[in-house]
Amino acid sequence: MPAFLCTTCGAQFAPAEAPPPACPICEDARQYVNPSGQSWTTLDALAAGHWNGFRRYEPGLYALATFPAFAIGQRAFVVRTAIGNVLWDCIAMLDDATIDLIAGLGGLAAIAISHPHYYTTMVEWSRAFGGIPVHLHAADRQWVMRADPCLDLWEGERLELAADATLIHAGGHFPGGTVLHWTGAADRAGVLLSGDIAQVAPDRRSVSFLWSYPNMIPLSAAAVRGIGARLAALAFARVYGAFWGREIMADGREAVRRSVTRIVEKLGAA
Numbered sequence: 001m002p003a004f005l006c007t008t009c010g011a012q013f014a015p016a017e018a019p020p021p022a023c024p025i026c027e028d029a030r031q032y033v034n035p036s037g038q039s040w041t042t043l044d045a046l047a048a049g050h051w052n053g054f055r056r057y058e059p060g061l062y063a064l065a066t067f068p069a070f071a072i073g074q075r076a077f078v079v080r081t082a083i084g085n086v087l088w089d090c091i092a093m094l095d096d097a098t099i100d101l102i103a104g105l106g107g108l109a110a111i112a113i114s115h116p117h118y119y120t121t122m123v124e125w126s127r128a129f130g131g132i133p134v135h136l137h138a139a140d141r142q143w144v145m146r147a148d149p150c151l152d153l154w155e156g157e158r159l160e161l162a163a164d165a166t167l168i169h170a171g172g173h174f175p176g177g178t179v180l181h182w183t184g185a186a187d188r189a190g191v192l193l194s195g196d197i198a199q200v201a202p203d204r205r206s207v208s209f210l211w212s213y214p215n216m217i218p219l220s221a222a223a224v225r226g227i228g229a230r231l232a233a234l235a236f237a238r239v240y241g242a243f244w245g246r247e248i249m250a251d252g253r254e255a256v257r258r259s260v261t262r263i264v265e266k267l268g269a270a
């Protein structure tokens with residue numbers, strides 16, 4: 001039986017004879033249903049016309065995304081940590097070339113995902129690398145469209161994946177919104193992998209925090225302050241966002257602090 005993927009968000013559903021009646025992730029007010037109607041594909045059909053491209057940003061940190069862009073169009077990262085490589089965030093497209101290339105980097109030890117828009121084909125990724133755990137924040141459990149024993153629904157404010165890689169619960173865009181703090185960079189500067197929990201802006205000097213990005217719905221000042229406080233507790237120089245070109249390569253912590261102050265001021269609650 002095929003496991004259908006939503007073409008708008010890339011979420012894969014449990015195998016079934018027919019596609020589900022709707023995609024709850026796209027029907028949610030944070031997303032949108034394909035204007036030409038809900039549509040579905042499969043991983044095989046996707047792989048027939050798409051491929052993944054890789055880019056190394058620094059030693060031990062590779063980004064990958066799908067060409068031509070599919071669904072939300074985000075990138076994922078392979079991050080070298082003390083327990084082995086961690087896949088940060090996820091993309092729907094997975095093929096033999098991707099598996100071979102990541103195997104060449106040493107395979108994967110774990111997967112961690114910032115929020116439900118990037119859950120995509122996480123179960124396929126886990127199986128391709130030996131049934132490795134997929135760490136998702138438990139506050140977003142209702143958005144899991146394909147349950148599987150590989151899923152680790154963690155609770156609380158932080159989860160140490162490795163001595164040099166910790167998941168931080170930040171909230172915001174989704175109640176379980178998570179970022180990855182990596183301290184394994186060659187220059188020992190901290191790195192924040194922010195998904196779209198802290199969305200790196202096109203100026204590459206600031207971030208923003210929205211409840212919905214496609215529908216442009218803000219968070220409250222209190223929520224932005226809360227995320228700001230959680231990120232201020234971390235030491236980091238660089239911030240890598242969810243999309244190509246969206247990275248802050250120096251003074252990232254100060255950029256986040258400045259952004260939080262400005263947004264709270266604009267929200268009229270300074």
Ligand SMILES: [Zn+2]
Pocket residue numbers: 006007008009010011023024025026
């Ligand atoms: Zn969807």
Ligand SMILES: [Zn+2]
Pocket residue numbers: 115117173196213
């Ligand atoms: Zn999102």
